Amino acid sequence: MKLYHYLLILLLCLVAPFLLPHYLTQLAFLWIMVVLSITWDTTGGQMGYNSFGNIIFFGVGMYACAVFQRDSGLSYFPALLIGLGVGGVFAMLTAAIFGNALLGMRGHYFSIGTLGLGVAAGEVAGGWDYIGAGSGLTTPLYPGPLEHRDLLFYYMFFVWAVITFFALRRLYQSRFGLAINAIRDNEEKAEAMGIHTTRYKVSAWIISAWFLGVIGGGAGNLMGFIDPKDVAFSGPTFGVWMILMAITGGKGTIWGPVIGAVIFHVTQELFWTLLLGWQRVAMGLLIVLIVLFFPEGILGWLRQRYPNRFNTNITQRAEK
Amino acid sequence: MTSELLEIQAVSKAFGGVQANREISLQVPSGKIIGLIGPNGSGKTTLFNSIVGYHPIDSGSIRFDQREITRMLTPQIARLGLLRTFQQTRIYVRMSCMQNMQISLPLRQHKLKTIFEPLSRTDQQRIEDMLAFVGLHGKRHLLAGDLSFGQQKLLEFAMALIAKPKLLLLDEPTAGINPTLINGLIDRLKVANRELGITLFIIEHNMRVIMNIADHIYCLAHGRLLAEGAPDAIQNNQVVIDAYLGAD
Amino acid sequence: MLDNVQILFQAPVFSVDLIVNGMLIGAIFMLAAYGMALVWGVMNVINVAQGEFVMLGGYVTLLVVKMGLPPLVGIPISAIVLFGVGWLVYRLVIFRVVERDVFTSLLATYGVAILLAQLINETFGADVRTVDTGMGTWFFLDNNVTVAVIKVVAFVLAIVIGILLWLFLKKSRTGQAIRATAQNARAARILGIDTHRTFAITYSLSAALCGAAGSLAIMAWAVHPYIGLPYTIRSFMIVVVAGVGNLLGVIIAGLGLGVAENVAGFILGAEFQIAFVFLLMIGALILRNSLLRRQRKYLR
Numbered sequence: 001m002k003l004y005h006y007l008l009i010l011l012l013c014l015v016a017p018f019l020l021p022h023y024l025t026q027l028a029f030l031w032i033m034v035v036l037s038i039t040w041d042t043t044g045g046q047m048g049y050n051s052f053g054n055i056i057f058f059g060v061g062m063y064a065c066a067v068f069q070r071d072s073g074l075s076y077f078p079a080l081l082i083g084l085g086v087g088g089v090f091a092m093l094t095a096a097i098f099g100n101a102l103l104g105m106r107g108h109y110f111s112i113g114t115l116g117l118g119v120a121a122g123e124v125a126g127g128w129d130y131i132g133a134g135s136g137l138t139t140p141l142y143p144g145p146l147e148h149r150d151l152l153f154y155y156m157f158f159v160w161a162v163i164t165f166f167a168l169r170r171l172y173q174s175r176f177g178l179a180i181n182a183i184r185d186n187e188e189k190a191e192a193m194g195i196h197t198t199r200y201k202v203s204a205w206i207i208s209a210w211f212l213g214v215i216g217g218g219a220g221n222l223m224g225f226i227d228p229k230d231v232a233f234s235g236p237t238f239g240v241w242m243i244l245m246a247i248t249g250g251k252g253t254i255w256g257p258v259i260g261a262v263i264f265h266v267t268q269e270l271f272w273t274l275l276l277g278w279q280r281v282a283m284g285l286l287i288v289l290i291v292l293f294f295p296e297g298i299l300g301w302l303r304q305r306y307p308n309r310f311n312t313n314i315t316q317r318a319e320k
Numbered sequence: 321m322t323s324e325l326l327e328i329q330a331v332s333k334a335f336g337g338v339q340a341n342r343e344i345s346l347q348v349p350s351g352k353i354i355g356l357i358g359p360n361g362s363g364k365t366t367l368f369n370s371i372v373g374y375h376p377i378d379s380g381s382i383r384f385d386q387r388e389i390t391r392m393l394t395p396q397i398a399r400l401g402l403l404r405t406f407q408q409t410r411i412y413v414r415m416s417c418m419q420n421m422q423i424s425l426p427l428r429q430h431k432l433k434t435i436f437e438p439l440s441r442t443d444q445q446r447i448e449d450m451l452a453f454v455g456l457h458g459k460r461h462l463l464a465g466d467l468s469f470g471q472q473k474l475l476e477f478a479m480a481l482i483a484k485p486k487l488l489l490l491d492e493p494t495a496g497i498n499p500t501l502i503n504g505l506i507d508r509l510k511v512a513n514r515e516l517g518i519t520l521f522i523i524e525h526n527m528r529v530i531m532n533i534a535d536h537i538y539c540l541a542h543g544r545l546l547a548e549g550a551p552d553a554i555q556n557n558q559v560v561i562d563a564y565l566g567a568d
Numbered sequence: 569m570l571d572n573v574q575i576l577f578q579a580p581v582f583s584v585d586l587i588v589n590g591m592l593i594g595a596i597f598m599l600a601a602y603g604m605a606l607v608w609g610v611m612n613v614i615n616v617a618q619g620e621f622v623m624l625g626g627y628v629t630l631l632v633v634k635m636g637l638p639p640l641v642g643i644p645i646s647a648i649v650l651f652g653v654g655w656l657v658y659r660l661v662i663f664r665v666v667e668r669d670v671f672t673s674l675l676a677t678y679g680v681a682i683l684l685a686q687l688i689n690e691t692f693g694a695d696v697r698t699v700d701t702g703m704g705t706w707f708f709l710d711n712n713v714t715v716a717v718i719k720v721v722a723f724v725l726a727i728v729i730g731i732l733l734w735l736f737l738k739k740s741r742t743g744q745a746i747r748a749t750a751q752n753a754r755a756a757r758i759l760g761i762d763t764h765r766t767f768a769i770t771y772s773l774s775a776a777l778c779g780a781a782g783s784l785a786i787m788a789w790a791v792h793p794y795i796g797l798p799y800t801i802r803s804f805m806i807v808v809v810a811g812v813g814n815l816l817g818v819i820i821a822g823l824g825l826g827v828a829e830n831v832a833g834f835i836l837g838a839e840f841q842i843a844f845v846f847l848l849m850i851g852a853l854i855l856r857n858s859l860l861r862r863q864r865k866y867l868r
Contacts, residue, residue: 050671052678101854104861108614108670113853116801116846123843134839174436178415178423185412192372192410193424193483194398235797236682243675252414277690284683291676292664375864393864 017154024150026269028222031157033265035164035215036238037245037257039208042168044243045252046177047204048184049103053114055239056121057209058216059232060094061087063125065217066137066226076143084217091213092206099202106187115235122233136227139220153222157215164211169254171207180204184252236280241268244287250299259298325350325487325519326371326402331380333363333370340366342543343380348487353513353520355534357527357554359564362540364523365407368489372404373397385486401486405493409472413465417456417475420464421447424479447482454478454508470497474505481512488512490522494529502529509533531555539563572835581712586830592719593789594826595726596622599781600799601806601818602730603774609812610750610770611666613673617657617681619799621775625650625782626791627688630697639701639787643725646783647776654775658768666767681796689793698790722784727819729780733773734815746770798842802829805849808856 017024036058043049065087069079102113126134142149171177179200182190190197220226233239241264249260267286271279296304326348333341340363348354356364370377371384373394382390389397412420422439425447439447451457454474459467464475473496480488493509494502506529512518513533524530530537531551539546539554541563547554554560576583604618628649629642637645661680665673703717737743749756749766757763778799785791802825810817828848833841 050674052674102850105853105857108674109853109857111671111674112614112801112804113850116849119797119801120843120846120850123840123846127837127839127843171436174438175422176436178419181415181419182412182423185414186410189406189410189412190423191395192374192398192404192406193479194395194403195423196395236685240675240678240682247675278686280686281683281690284679284681284686287679287682288661288676291672291679292661295672373864 013158017151021147024147024154025222026265028150028154028157029219030262030265031154031161032215032219032222033241033245034161034258034261035157035211036242037249037261037264038161038164038168039212040242041246041251041257042171042180042208043201043205045246045250045256046172046184047180047201048187049201049205050111050243051114051205052111052235052239052243053116053118053121054208054212054242055118055233055235056094056114057091057212058219058238059118059121059125059228061091061213061216062220062226062232063087063131063137064090064213066139066220067131069140069221070137076140079140080221084214087217088210088214091209091216095206095209096202099205100198103198103201103205118233118235118239122229122235125228125233132226132228134228136225136231137220138225139223150222153218157218157222160211160215160218164215165258167211168207172254176200176203237283240287241283244290247295247297248290250297250301250303253297253299256297256299263298323350324348325385326521327381327383328367328371329381329383331367331370331382332378333366333375334378335366339543341370341377344540344543344545345380346538346545346548348519348521350486350519351513351517352535353509353522353533355530355537355551356521356523356540357525357530357537357560358540358546361542362563363543364540365491366543367540368404368491368523371489372402401484402489403480403483403485403487404489405473405476405480405491407491407495409469409476411464411472411476411479413463415464417451417460417462417464417467418447420475420479421451421460421482424483426482426484450478450482453481453511455504470501473497477508481516481518484516485518487519487521490520492523492525494524494526502526505529506533527555572837576831576834579712581709582834583831584709585713586834587827588713588715589719590827590830591823592715592723592826593830594823595723596781596784596788597799597802597806597825598819598822599726599730599777599784601803601810601822602733602815603777604800604803605807605810605812605818606746606770606777607774608807610746611662611767612670613662613666613677613771614670614804615771615774616674616677616800617684617796618774618778618803619796619801620681620684621650621654621778622782622785622799623688623791623793623796624653624684625779626697626786626795627692627782628779629699629783629786630692630791633699639699642699642787643780643783646779648779650779650782651772651776653779654772655768657775658771662771663764663767681800685793685796692793694793696790696792697786699787701787716788719788722788726781726784729777730815730819733777742766742769798845801846801849805845805852808849809852 016027020027040051040054043051065083068083068086072079072082074082098117102110102117105113125131131137179195182195183197183200187197223231226232245260245264246257247260248264249258250256268283271282275282324347328344328346330343330345331341332343344367358364369375371382373389373392377390381388384397384400384402387400389400412423425443448457448460451460454477456471456474456478459471464472467475473493477493494505497505509520510533513520522530522534534551536548537551537554538548539560546563547557547560549557600618600622604615607613607615625646628646629639632642632645633639657680661676665676701718703721706715706717707713708715737746745756745761745766746769748761749763753763782791806818806821806825810821829841829845832844836844
């Protein structure tokens with residue numbers, strides 16, 4: 001990708017709110033989905049540990065931020081900014097606490113274990129009065145007109161998505177990235193060569209939790225109301241969508257999860273507009289169709305179709 | 321003698337009802353090439369697995385570089401400088417040869433600050449030289465999974481060498497290699513031993529190869545140490561010959 | 569929470585109530601787990617939609633009762649309908665993931681689960697449903713232990729169904745084909761067993777088991793569109809703890825889970841009961857894994 005490609009995309013993203021002002025909330029949500037997708041792929045596509053429970057970091061970030069905003073006594077903007085950081089930190093702590101135990105399990109046991117964790121978090125949140133229990137939490141009201149708020153959040157989330165993208169990309173190009181790829185390709189070999197596999201696995205999860213936690217805090221503020229099971233820790237929506245987005249675009253690639261997030265989000269919004277309640281049914285069907293018929297995703301499919309173009313990528317990347 | 325690099329004392333390992341290793345004792349002196357031969361099913365790979373901590377042993381002791389490693393885990397043992405290659409070659413299939421080599425660089429370089437840095441020029445040169453050494457320089461940007469079996473074996477060998485182990489256990493390094501390329505492999509093994517200073521402990525079925533390069537050979541049969549000695553002595557040892565011929 | 573624990577110590581008879589009722593519902597968990605173990609053992613597919621089949625079984629019985637038929641008739645009807653549903657799901661989805669990696673089958677069956685749960689939610693609404701069988705209640709120990717008769721009936725039927733299935737697998741031709749395929753699918757195929765059809769029957773049998781379980785569940789307890797995932801997790805936990813081929817273990821683990829869950833629900837409060845189930849599953853996995861780690865193996 002040349003520099004002017006990046007600049008074109010940047011320009012497009014910066015002016016999008018003015019091109020489609022009616023869809024500002026959905027556009028802001030797009031960046032949330034991008035972060036969900038990219039961070040899932042860190043442990044999923046890049047490391048081979050398919051988490052069905054990354055939603056826990058999203059929800060923890062959401063709640064931690066909202067609780068901080070509620071209890072800190074600071075005015076709106078400082079509370080928000082610090083709250084986002086608090087959300088990220090709590091998400092990282094969650095990953096650190098559960099990481100060692102869960103990442104010590106292979107394959108589908110990790111998947112189902114994380115599935116259980118994500119749902120359990122929702123159930124616990126639904127019963128915990130301090131954070132609102134079943135009634136959920138509301139985030140503070142924005143001190144200004146709604147359009148300003150949506151615009152601000154759009155740019156904030158866009159910036160965060162960009163930071164997440166480039167930070168993770170840098171990570172994948174470093175020795176850390178090689179280590180987690182090695183774990184994906186042959187964990188036993190990596191262990192036999194002396195690599196501290198557990199350290200890398202938990203670190204990767206903690207890093208993805210950071211970005212996810214912060215955007216979770218942001219998402220809670222965008223939506224205004226946090227429901228424990230339907231929003232914060234919702235496995236059947238965000239939780240499984242993040243997996244699908246990464247797969248749709250191409251697991252284990254840099255741009256795949258981004259492309260997948262865009263396509264998926266647009267599709268999901270279309271379904272919502274056209275089908276209302278049946279949107280969820282349609283999404284379930286979409287999940288099955290993608291998994292069955294398009295598991296390699298867009299970039300995977302392109303790689304098979306045009307292998308030569310991708311070989312040059314490998315050469316360029318290795319020679320940097 | 322505590323000057324041996326690897327000391328195995330009375331190691332036993334059973335799987336279910338099968339006694340794979342039975343009270344095996346042997347030593348691998350530093351700087352040498354030691355061979356491990358024996359008919360199929362005599363417990364050679366099991367012994368390697370025991371040494372590197374792939375499974376716990378039932379009884380006995382294993383000392384590496386003056387240190388008791390009997391109860392250590394595989395990654396810990398690897399970090400002490402004891403590496404092995406696998407019979408069914410194991411490499412990172414979706415990474416390029418260069419990347420396979422990069423991740424195999426010695427662990428001293430995996431400190432926190434260097435983890436996030438790109439490859440240094442010296443390391444890159446070392447990797448390219450090592451790939452050239454095994455004849456894979458032209459293929460260094462290909463995905464490891466796209467190499468032929470023999471090439472993958474060479475890559476695995478190169479990865480083990482670049483990791484600068486003190487002791488390298490090789491499990492049938494010439495199996496599946498085109499006979500015309502075996503001489504080249506023998507030479508490389510010798511270079512690795514003499515110039516890189518790596519002690520080699522090799523399981524081999526190819527008698528020509530092992531008799532050519534080994535300083536000392538151990539022969540297993542039915543899980544037990546049958547005989548040991550210099551290549552000439554082993555070749556003419558009737559007990560060894562009987563073990564191979566009478567193996568069925 | 570501690571108050572509730574105190575109550576159990578001060579009046580142990582409550583424990584009896586919890587244990588008895590826990591075991592009764594545990595039998596239903598056992599049925600669903602048996603089905604999951606079958607599918608897992610034969611086709612190496614972990615069916616995340618297992619709980620949704622239970623849920624569907626409940627709703628089929630609901631419809632049966634709405635049509636004026638006696639509730640107990642709902643049990644065989646739910647089983648048969650879910651057999652059909654299982655066959656359909658196999659032919660459309662499962663057969664494509666059988667030969668692939670477990671992650672694919674996990675994700676695909678999760679998609680099916682979401683689809684089914686949302687379908688029922690849209691069609692029937694999210695209300696909790698139950699079916700009254702008018703069987704009354706038994707009282708024991710000075711009215712401190714109450715047991716709805718239908719729960720006892722459900723328990724007995726669940727055990728009977730389980731035993732019938734076990735006999736079927738042991739004695740019948742189809743059952744033997746299933747067991748042979750479970751041991752070595754390729755060998756079974758070479759020997760002339762139609763593995764494709766065997767897989768379909770296995771999956772459908774598992775769904776039928778869930779259908780019966782769901783029917784019992786709506787009569788003796790209650791169902792709503794989202795009971796699926798907890799049932800799946802319970803089944804998975806039971807199979808992991810008991811081991812895939814171990815029917816007796818599945819029964820014991822199922823009953824034990826029922827008791828544990830009931831007691832936890834009492835002590836922690838009903839709103840944390842489901843959380844307890846999920847956390848227990850994670851705990852069971854971690855424990856099992858760490859026990860294996862001592863032998864340098866991993867849960868595979």
